[in-house]
Amino acid sequence: MVFIIALQFYAAMAKFITLCTLAAFFLSLLHAHAASPGDSHTLSTADTAETWCVPNPSLTYKNLQEIETFACNYVDCSSIHSGGPCFNPLNAFIHAAFAMNAYYQEQHQCFGNSGLISITDPSYGNCHFAGREEKVSSSTALNTWCVAKPAATDNLLQLNIDFACSHVNCSVIEPGGECQLQDTMMNHASVDMNLFYQSSGRTDSSCYFNSTGMNVIKDPSSGSCVYNVAVPASLRAKKGKSKASATFIGLMVLCLIIGCVLLAGVVYLILKLRQTPTTAAAVETPMYRLQEPTAATLP
Incomplete structure (x- = not known):
């Protein structure tokens, strides 16, 4: 039972990290698009x-x-x-x-x-x-x-x-x-x-x-x-790209931290469940039962 719970949890964690990765990627793209200006009229040094x-x-x-x-x-x-x-x-x-x-x-x-x-x-x-x-x-x-x-x-x-x-x-x-x-x-x-x-x-x-x-x-x-x-717009575009990379990395780190916290919590609960004794008291049955006296054995 514990093995099944752990397996289900790991599957859910894999989905969670995948979704976090996709969300971080798309948010970084949006950030880069917002930070990047239009084409500039600046010239390259070779022009x-x-x-x-x-x-x-x-x-x-x-x-x-x-x-x-x-x-x-x-x-x-x-x-x-x-x-x-x-x-x-x-x-x-x-x-x-x-x-x-x-x-x-x-x-x-x-x-x-x-x-x-x-x-x-x-x-x-x-x-x-x-x-x-x-x-x-x-x-x-x-x-x-x-x-x-x-x-x-x-x-x-x-x-x-x-x-x-x-x-x-x-x-x-x-x-x-x-x-x-x-x-x-x-x-x-x-x-x-x-x-x-x-x-x-x-x-x-x-x-x-x-x-x-x-x-x-x-x-x-x-x-x-x-x-x-x-x-220059070209330099601001590079700055925007670096900010986008930092955004992606930051969101990924956050997702991993959340995942690790959830994993630790589930492992703790599983260990706790395995160590908890049965609440119902065990009824011990004696190996030998004293035979009650009968009328025939009485003096």
Whole structure:
């Protein structure tokens, strides 16, 4: 009887551990899926990328005009003159961006902190920005930011601000905020777009903004205005996988502990039952019974 009880218990324990293993496995998969972000726009260290030089969104219109004048002394800027394919819309950022990029393609210099290296083509309509292949270093590959394209109109930039600020805290561009200056639509939109981009896992779609956003691999921060950069999605995905493994192992250990406790309890009960004496008192029958005297034997 005890053997049958033990056998049934071991069968139940095997089912219990199997169910625990399956539950731990599926929970770890769900955990990994929740922790893993979408595909990022970060580059591997072995990549070469086509690059362009564009103005930092924090530049003033005076800065833009000075840079445009300087660059056009060395490169052909006819495309941004009246009648050229990049003349319209009449935008200081577009004209400066074209001149800066033409200079960058020939001289391989992007104007220090005034210029940003973009890995998104800033071309629009019939206005073509030439690009050049560049090797991406390991440190550069881990950092990307999102800013507005030079050709983005104020109406579209305002829409970008409204959308981004409905998802992230944009107090940095408000009066007194670290990024309130320069007080231009291009600067404010770029700050907010980057906040949304970093908080959304730095995916390609999070810097699209109806084709008005572009990824840069040079920090746009200026003065007290800091463009924060998030942990790369690829690294966060690995972290999520490690958490999933830890979750699986933890649940398995818990199941084994519970199983061992139940096993110990059943073994204890079985031993206790085997050692318990019979409650009914045993009635001893004497081997010999004294014969009662009869009438015939009486004197």
